[in-house]
Amino acid sequence: MKVIEKFLSINGEGLKSGELAVFIRFMGCNLRCPYCDTKYSYINPKYEELSIDEIVEYIKSCNVFNVTLTGGEPLLQDGIYDLIIKLSNLGYRIELETNGAIDIKKYVGIKGVVFTLDYKGPSSLMEDKMILDNYKYLGKNDVVKFVCGDINDLNRAKEIILKYHLNEITNPFLSPMYGEISLPLMVDFMKDNNLCNTRLQIQIHKIIWDKDKRGV
């Protein structure tokens, strides 16, 4: 499998934000969002080729319970299903950070698997790639993350949350595009639209470390 980086840190986002987690970042993505902060995972990517067993050994060596599989887009990676099954059998909590443009059905119901599923709004220019059918598989342990860079993204997030009842069936998060949108404006938007059971999520790794620092 093509691994861009692997490291132990705290989860910067999601329901386990602030908890220790092992991160495995895979090469490649099927989307091209202008604001992407992990372009190094698909533009001239420098990766190491690791077997499933080597990845599992690394994860075991970190001695924590949470594993985050990310990218790029991790679900494009050959062998990802077998890796997930292996981690599941070992009892890990496996967070799949996926971009919303991959059908997640194959991974639904695997013990320990939770999804952080992106919705790419208007400013991503990738909105037509979103697979909205995925929402029927989500539950209370999962997250739909709306990356918001402007008011259009916020308005679309609201539309999708209400249309698919995401604030009842799962956990919608509004995630500001770093440095692009005013945080008070996001809170005002939530108040003005009575967006309950919806969370403003700040990426805490970008507060703790430099916003471009890798491997944290």
Ligand code: SF4
């Ligand atoms: S889906 Fe994620 S990794 Fe892929 S281009 Fe968009 S922001 Fe970057």
